Amino acid sequence: MLSERRKRILRIVVDDYVAEATPVASNTIAYNYDLKVSPATIRNDMAFLEEQGYITRPHHSAGSIPTDKGYRYYVESISGDIELPLAEEYLVYDLFQRAEEEFEQWLRLASAWLAYLVKNMAIISPVRTHQHRLKHLGLVALQDFVSLLVLVLCQAQVRKQILSFDKRITQDELTRLANRLNAAYSGMTSSEILASKTKLSLEEEQVTKCLVDMIDAEDRLEYGKPYLEGLCLMLSQPEFSSSPKMLSILEVLEGGDWFRHVSCQRICEGETRVIIGGENTEEALQGFSLVISQYGMPEKGSGLVGVLGPKRMDYVRAISSVNRFSSLLSKSLAEYI
Amino acid sequence: MLSERRKRILRIVVDDYVAEATPVASNTIAYNYDLKVSPATIRNDMAFLEEQGYITRPHHSAGSIPTDKGYRYYVESISGDIELPLAEEYLVYDLFQRAEEEFEQWLRLASAWLAYLVKNMAIISPVRTHQHRLKHLGLVALQDFVSLLVLVLCQAQVRKQILSFDKRITQDELTRLANRLNAAYSGMTSSEILASKTKLSLEEEQVTKCLVDMIDAEDRLEYGKPYLEGLCLMLSQPEFSSSPKMLSILEVLEGGDWFRHVSCQRICEGETRVIIGGENTEEALQGFSLVISQYGMPEKGSGLVGVLGPKRMDYVRAISSVNRFSSLLSKSLAEYI
DNA sequence: TCTGGCACTCGCCCCCTTAGATTGCTAATC
DNA sequence: GATTAGCAATCTAAGGGGGCGAGTGCCAGA
Numbered sequence: 001m002l003s004e005r006r007k008r009i010l011r012i013v014v015d016d017y018v019a020e021a022t023p024v025a026s027n028t029i030a031y032n033y034d035l036k037v038s039p040a041t042i043r044n045d046m047a048f049l050e051e052q053g054y055i056t057r058p059h060h061s062a063g064s065i066p067t068d069k070g071y072r073y074y075v076e077s078i079s080g081d082i083e084l085p086l087a088e089e090y091l092v093y094d095l096f097q098r099a100e101e102e103f104e105q106w107l108r109l110a111s112a113w114l115a116y117l118v119k120n121m122a123i124i125s126p127v128r129t130h131q132h133r134l135k136h137l138g139l140v141a142l143q144d145f146v147s148l149l150v151l152v153l154c155q156a157q158v159r160k161q162i163l164s165f166d167k168r169i170t171q172d173e174l175t176r177l178a179n180r181l182n183a184a185y186s187g188m189t190s191s192e193i194l195a196s197k198t199k200l201s202l203e204e205e206q207v208t209k210c211l212v213d214m215i216d217a218e219d220r221l222e223y224g225k226p227y228l229e230g231l232c233l234m235l236s237q238p239e240f241s242s243s244p245k246m247l248s249i250l251e252v253l254e255g256g257d258w259f260r261h262v263s264c265q266r267i268c269e270g271e272t273r274v275i276i277g278g279e280n281t282e283e284a285l286q287g288f289s290l291v292i293s294q295y296g297m298p299e300k301g302s303g304l305v306g307v308l309g310p311k312r313m314d315y316v317r318a319i320s321s322v323n324r325f326s327s328l329l330s331k332s333l334a335e336y337i
Numbered sequence: 338m339l340s341e342r343r344k345r346i347l348r349i350v351v352d353d354y355v356a357e358a359t360p361v362a363s364n365t366i367a368y369n370y371d372l373k374v375s376p377a378t379i380r381n382d383m384a385f386l387e388e389q390g391y392i393t394r395p396h397h398s399a400g401s402i403p404t405d406k407g408y409r410y411y412v413e414s415i416s417g418d419i420e421l422p423l424a425e426e427y428l429v430y431d432l433f434q435r436a437e438e439e440f441e442q443w444l445r446l447a448s449a450w451l452a453y454l455v456k457n458m459a460i461i462s463p464v465r466t467h468q469h470r471l472k473h474l475g476l477v478a479l480q481d482f483v484s485l486l487v488l489v490l491c492q493a494q495v496r497k498q499i500l501s502f503d504k505r506i507t508q509d510e511l512t513r514l515a516n517r518l519n520a521a522y523s524g525m526t527s528s529e530i531l532a533s534k535t536k537l538s539l540e541e542e543q544v545t546k547c548l549v550d551m552i553d554a555e556d557r558l559e560y561g562k563p564y565l566e567g568l569c570l571m572l573s574q575p576e577f578s579s580s581p582k583m584l585s586i587l588e589v590l591e592g593g594d595w596f597r598h599v600s601c602q603r604i605c606e607g608e609t610r611v612i613i614g615g616e617n618t619e620e621a622l623q624g625f626s627l628v629i630s631q632y633g634m635p636e637k638g639s640g641l642v643g644v645l646g647p648k649r650m651d652y653v654r655a656i657s658s659v660n661r662f663s664s665l666l667s668k669s670l671a672e673y674i
Numbered sequence: 675t676c677t678g679g680c681a682c683t684c685g686c687c688c689c690c691t692t693a694g695a696t697t698g699c700t701a702a703t704c
Numbered sequence: 705g706a707t708t709a710g711c712a713a714t715c716t717a718a719g720g721g722g723g724c725g726a727g728t729g730c731c732a733g734a
Contacts, residue, residue, distance in 0.1 A: 025696060038708050043697065061696045061715045136508075140473040140489045148493050152477045156485050160495045171473075171523075175516070186508075232588050235580075243572075243580040251569050362727055375677050380728065398684045398727045677734075683727090692719080703708070 002052075005035065006045050007077070010054050013046075014066045014074040018312050021238045023063030068277040068311070071289070075274050075315050082320040088117060089324070096328045103127075103333070107303075108227045110325065115230025117321045120237075120309030122230050123292075124325075125223040125263065127333060129155060129301035131189050132218045137181055137211060139163075139174035147174055149207060151214055154187070155301060159218065163210055165203060177203060181211075190215035223263040223304055228253070239287075239310040252284040261285065263304060267294045272323050277311045287311065291318040295329035305329055339389075342372065343382050344414070347391050350383075351403045351411040355649050358575045360400030405614040405648070408626070412611050412652050419657040425454060426661070433665045440464075440670070444640075445564045447662065452567025454658045457574075457646030460629075461662075462563040462600065464670060466492060466638035468526050469555045474518055474548060476500075476511035484511060486544060488551055491524070492638060496555065500547055502540060514540060518548075527552035560600040560641055565590070576624075576647040589621040598622065600641060604631045609660050614648045624648065628655040632666035642666055 002010070012033055016024045026046055030039040046064055049055045054070040057063070066074065084092070095113055107124050114122035133154040140148045145168060151159045169177075181204060185193050190212045200208060231253070240246045252258050261282035267273050272293040278286050289311045296302030305325050307318045339347070349370055353361045363383055367376040383401055386392045391407040394400070403411065421429070432450055444461050451459035470491040477485040482505060488496045506514075518541060522530050527549045537545060568590070577583045589595050598619035604610050609630040615623050626648045633639030642662050644655045 023696095027696075037706095039696095040708055040710095041706080044707085047698080057697090059715060061698095061713085063696070135479075135485075136475065136477040138473065138475040138487065138489070142472075142493060148472075148489060148495075150475065150487060150489060150495055152475070152485060152487060152497075156479060156497070156499070158485075158487055158495055158497045160489075160493070162493070179512070232584060232591050235584055235587065241580055243578055243583050246580050246583050247569060247572055250572065254569050360727095364727075376727095377677055377679090377730095378675085381676085384729080394728090396684065398682085400727070675734100677732100679731090679733105680729100681731105682729080685724105685726090687724085688722090690720085690722105693717090695714100695716085697712105697714080699712085700710090701708100702710100704706085 002049075003045075005037070006049060008033075008035070009042060009045050010049055010066075010070060011074060011077065013049075013055055013064055014070060017065050018314055021312060023058055023065050025063035028063070065312075068279065071276045071311060071315070072279075075276065075319075078316055079319075082316055082323065084117075084317075084320045084324055088321075092117070092321075092324055092328065096332060107329075108229070110329065111227040112229040114305070114307065114321060114325050115233055118230075118307050118309070118314070118318045119233050120230060120307050120313060120318070121228060121234045123226045123228055123259075123262070123304065123306045123308060124329075125226040125259075125304040127155070127296055127301040127303045128221060128223050129153075130219055130298075132157075132215050133187055133189055134185050134193070134211065134215060136186065137178055137207075139178040139207070141169065141171040141174055144168045149210055149214075151211060153215070153218065157218075159214055161210060161214055163207065165206065169203065177207065180204065181207060185211075190219065222260070225256075226259060226304070234309055237310055237312075239312065248284075249288075258282055258285055262290060262292060262306065262308075265292060267292060267304075269294060269298075272319055272326065274315065274319065289313050289315075291315070291322050293322050293326040295326045296333045297330065300333065303329070303333075339386075340382075342374070343386060345370075345372070346379060346382050347386055347403075347407060348411060348414065350386075350392055350401055351407060354402050355651055358649060360395055360402050362400035365400070402649075405616065408613045408648060408652070409616075412613065412656075415653055416656075419653055419660065421454075421654075421657045421661050425658075429454070429658075429661055429665065433669060444666075445566070447666065448564040449566040451642070451644065451658060451662050452570055455644050455646070455651065455655050456567070456570050457644050457650060457655070458565060458567045458571045460563045460565055460596075460599065460641065460643045460645060461666075462560040462596075462641040464492070464633055464638040464640045465558060465560050466490075467556055467635075469494075469552050470524055470526050471522050471530070471548065471552060473523065474515055474544075476515040476544070478506065478508045478511055481505045486547055486551075488548060490552070490555065494555075496551055498547060498551055500544065502543065506540065514544065517541065518544060522548075527556065559597070562593075563596060563641070571646055574647055574649075576649065585621075586625075595619055595622055599627060599629060599643065599645075602629060604629060604641075606631060606635075609656055609663065611652065611656065626650050626652075628652070628659050630659050630663040632663045633670050634667065637670065640666070 009029065012029050013024045026039040026042040029042050046055065050064065053067055054073060055064040056067050058065065104126050107126060111122045111124040134151065135154045136152040138150040142148050145165050147163045149161045149163045184196065184198050193212055235246055265273060272291060275290040277289060280286050288308055290306060290308050292304060292306035294302050295305050305322060307322055346366060349366050350361045363376045363379040366379050383392065387401065390404055391410060392401040393404050441463050444463060448459045448461040471488065472491045473489040475487040479485050482502050484500045486498045486500045521533065521535050530549055572583055602610060609628060612627040614626060617623050625645060627643060627645050629641060629643035631639050632642050642659060644659055
């Protein structure tokens with residue numbers, strides 16, 4: 001258990017290092033913060049904090065920087081008082097007032113704003129649903145044997161697929177076929193469609209198979225390709241001042257595998273999770289911190305919203321921003337269809 | 338007019354600098370290439386080439402590197418003998434054999450391959466058409482007053498738009514409405530739809546207006562968001578060894594404006610244009626070279642395929658690859674619907 | 675016109691030194 | 705027992721000089 005003063009010193013070390021990106025010296029703490037003790041005392045406390053693994057030093061005669069454990073302690077300790085500055089609160093509110101148009105298009109914009117707020121990379125994944133329902137299907141003749149199957153799902157997503165028949169079918173026949181299937185399947189999930197024991201013609205059978213596959217594929221889909229914004233903001237941080245470091249994170253991001261790791265975090269509703277450095281199971285991300293939350297609702301579909309940046313990150317700002325975006329995104333999503 | 342030997346030396350300077358990324362010395366040329374003259378003679382020729390502005394030196398006692406003019410001369414001189422190595426020719430051919438699925442999805446893959454071939458960034462823009470024709474339209478009720486208009490265009494592109502009516506309309510009514518409009522408009526361009534003097538109900542009028550707007554928007558569309566691959570390949574080049582350089586090109590690319598510059602190049606069919614360094618009108622791209630071509634056909638739609646990289650680029654490889662991709666993409670596009 | 679020779683220039687690397695920052699420790703003080 | 709002052713020890717970063725090597729420019733001669 002840390003004494004109050006040691007807690008305070010740890011907190012100062014984190015705050016100062018986050019702000020300045022340089023190791024924090026005992027003198028700096030003594031002069032800039034009114035701790036009512038001498039630098040020597042602070043040194044003693046810092047030695048203790050180092051011994052306990054909360055802080056470390058880049059080299060022998062340097063100031064200290066927080067370890068993962070130090071950041072973790074810091075994050076746990078702040079989780080009460082996290083509020084976005086009022087001016088920015090208004091900015092975000094205003095942004096969300098204008099949420100309209102294509103919801104998915106708009107997510108990109110929101111992502112850019114989040115990035116701008118936290119000066120790091122923002123991640124917003126499009127909404128995913130687990131039990132898609134068919135709203136409507138259309139069949140369009142493209143060539144003699146080839147048609148286009150167009151699906152409208154219940155959240156107004158549109159999907160298409162090319163379909164080849166064994167015989168020549170006219171557009172009229174296709175339209176009648178589509179009407180019959182719409183009447184039979186509208187509003188159903190893929191399993192309900194399979195369960196409905198309707199007698200089907202050969203072509204109906206074929207279309208049904210195709211659409212069930214498409215809905216299944218949609219259900220199985222993990223979180224889709226996320227909107228990533230603020231890459232340059234993040235790379236402007238001193239952590240990436242050398243080009244190999246920059247290149248290595250770019251390679252990780254280009255790969256796309258990293259997002260699988262992010263999305264397999266099981267996050268409870270309303271929770272904002274902070275993953276710090278080595279806490280990442282994905283090795284490539286162990287120099288980074290991730291602040292991530294879920295928006296939406298399980299039944300209506302949900303997505304991820306988060307911030308990725310170096311471990312030296314303004315956690316208060318990141319957590320409060322992600323919180324705010326998560327709840328506002330949920331609200332917008334609920335209003336959208 | 339340059340003598341044969343001077344031409345040859347210029348060509349060697351470009352080749353060597355492209356390969357090694359270090360200034361080329363007269364000795365290097367004398368030892369590695371059988372010019373049958375001494376380094377001193379080569380020096381004299383290089384002094385001439387420098388005086389004429391084909392090459393320059395980073396500093397007084399350094400070897401030479403090509404100027405924009407030097408690269409330009411080089412590119413003009415090679416435009417005859419550009420062939421992809423046979424092994425890679427097969428690779429590309431094989432890749433295109435498997436061109437199926439979603440054409441647009443597949444463009445991304447092609448882009449990654451092109452990037453890999455040229456070890457720089459590849460750009461492939463999706464196909465754009467100027468006179469879209471309506472293939473089919475569908476209307477799906479979402480809520481009492483709100484419907485989804487789904488358009489299928491003649492190249493199997495699907496577009497959607499939400500539509501609000503002034504009165505409550507059932508799905509049945511919507512279906513009948515869609516059927517009437519399909520019968521009237523199928524296969525037409527937006528201007529043909531406007532010209533057709535059919536008597537319309539209020540709702541038909543509204544849907545017609547909406548779909549004409551959508552087709553118009555599609556017609557007006559510039560080249561869409563291109564598939565960019567190979568960012569890390571390009572950034573691995575020694576040109577970007579310092580992080581500010583890396584950051585500055587990333588900022589340019591993130592902005593997206595640069596592509597407007599690329600796409601406003603008017604490129605003739607079958608031509609592959611090379612834009613070197615300062616020849617770029619966009620200031621941010623003046624350190625870069627662009628090899629760009631058009632694929633497709635004006636009537637059926639066309640797109641851009643190109644390579645972006647530092648001026649020190651293997652132009653032979655870039656030009657031949659872009660050529661090859663352009664013609665194969667045209668072929669695939671012609672087969673695709 | 676070409677060549678060999680040679681002086682000259684310049685960047686780069688290495689090493690050394692110095693200055694500055696910061697701690698760790700010890701002994702004295704509250 | 706906690707705190708403090710003082711001081712030596714340690715380490716980094718920055719600056720300066722010197723030597724090396726690469727490469728040219730030029731001149732005189734073939």
